[in-house]
Amino acid sequence: MKPAAEIGQPLADIDTPSLIVDLDALTRNLKRMADTITDSGTDAKLRGHSKTHKSPIIGRMQMDLGAVGVCCQKVSEAEVMVEGGVDNVLLSNQIAGAAKLDRLADLNRRAYVPFCVDHLSGIAQASEAAVRAGVTMNALVEIDVGAGRCGCAPGAAAVELAKAIDDTDGLRFGGIQAYHGSAQHIRAYNERQAATEGAVTMARNTVALLSEAGFRCDIVGGAGTGTFRTEAASGVYNELQAGSYVFMDADYARNGGEDGGAFDIFEHALFVLATVMSQPSPDRAVVDAGHKTCAIDSGPPTAFEMPGAEVTRISDEHSVIELGNVNDRPQWGDKILLVPGHIDPTVNLHDTYICVSGLHTPDARVADIWPVAARGCVF
């Protein structure tokens, strides 16, 4: 399929619905994260989560600013990252199934690609693949620090799994994964920090028990865009897995900030450009972007800098925007910018990023077009 635009075109000529990167804001977000970590004085490094951007181009930009590598959730994503020149990829997820584990083992011939386990069966199956391939793979024990999804219990259970890894051919204990996913979107800063401090305590105790048992953690990984400063300051976490900060989204923008104000350390750098394709009444616009284009798991998109506008319905191919309270209302054929509720699954719906320079100026122009290289990489 032909991309929605060509390099050099003005914003007005970009076809819709399309995924627009504000290249200036992206650059500032990347820099701001790198500076924030440096300024905090922590020894922890960024390992940005590429499940957000699915692009080795952005992964390399993160590494150029000091990140040790990237995270992936899927073996097929890791393949795309390694192929794209990122040679340090943590699979922050369990890998089940011989086909995937054989691919993971093969990848470990070419790059450093540790992965997570939380079950003896997972260790046994991964060992078989490593032995088949003649490689040694680094396995991290994932502990559940409050998210209630994957991971064994912190403490003794993690030590048991570390011993099992150590006793198993083809595997080496590589550290722990301690990500508190559900803490990221707790709105009030104090509550969010309290949840994160709980995760830090569990990680600290587990690292201490592992140390007593003779296990050193290469990686103590976790943290996200909503909480990374707390993990960075902990002295326990040495890798920070924030992902969404590169682009921000409407849901993260609903978080409260440290000072009681807005969570505005990062800027919106990703949008869905949409066209008003139907206008059944003056106070309502229907645009050509629905949830096949803009993920809704964290709520509908918002209309960027259009006070009073509200996306009240979103279906496969359409969003209905109520304009009753909007002063300068868009008309049939006009293009508007939507801020997705959740970046990661929105990016996964698109084949290309249309990168625009000077986005919010009259000179907005397509500066680059990047593939969403790991789009659809679910295996």
Place this chain on the structure above:
Amino acid sequence: MKPAAEIGQPLADIDTPSLIVDLDALTRNLKRMADTITDSGTDAKLRGHSKTHKSPIIGRMQMDLGAVGVCCQKVSEAEVMVEGGVDNVLLSNQIAGAAKLDRLADLNRRAYVPFCVDHLSGIAQASEAAVRAGVTMNALVEIDVGAGRCGCAPGAAAVELAKAIDDTDGLRFGGIQAYHGSAQHIRAYNERQAATEGAVTMARNTVALLSEAGFRCDIVGGAGTGTFRTEAASGVYNELQAGSYVFMDADYARNGGEDGGAFDIFEHALFVLATVMSQPSPDRAVVDAGHKTCAIDSGPPTAFEMPGAEVTRISDEHSVIELGNVNDRPQWGDKILLVPGHIDPTVNLHDTYICVSGLHTPDARVADIWPVAARGCVF
């Protein structure tokens, strides 16, 4: 990306998460729709909506059983259908923007591809494209028969737009689009039918007014999987745009049937195959399919034929299934079939259909692999 399976492999060897077609059930669903329309004695024909399946292979299967063509929502979908041998495609949607309209005009050189309008600006912009390309395009007037999204008011407003089309170079009046989308999922049959009868009345009155004004409708289109028998029996609609019936989904299965029982005329023929990748406790399984694989706009997926199981959380890459009330619980590494809440956006997340014969038998095997050819065709 390598597909999740090869032809001939047993079900157990298919990688996950993957999109599985029950080829036997699909064949029965296609036949059942064709027979139901034939048996009803209506003159209306099926024009299956390809926004569900995004596959010219399935489109041609529908036409082989009597469908006049397919519907699409997007010009890029129509391009894929025409390229795949389907030469009669209704764009049941408004098309805004010169780039898209030029592509639509080009498509009309090679196939019959009518489209919808509901605004004078849309007519003017389409006319310019038709004139540039030197073609005549058929424009249907969409009327709002209760969905409250796109479409002009039924009656006089539609006649005004028909006149505008008639007065415009490069366009020809092609009929009306009168789809009541929000009626499809009204649970109680009687209420669903009442809403549909309302749409039928509006369509009938509009057709009569158009006729008085000298306009004949080639197409009076509408109807979906939930309501098509009512439109078929109306004597007004001549094309039925059902889409979901080919695969069914968990949300349509929550509809009530005509006899007060279940809405079970069609079978579940599409699944997401997932693997238990984490099992933090015996009564909980975490599978490797989240909402990047299985759309959740109409609720989470259900675990197929696993009474007592409940998908309680779904995130980007994981679903958490509570198994407390399940007798025969899946274990780490086991594969299970999920029934998506909503087929259309789920299909759009995948690159390939893994078509399995004998799916629910011990001999389940990959019989074919089809591309989701119009995946991501949002333009």
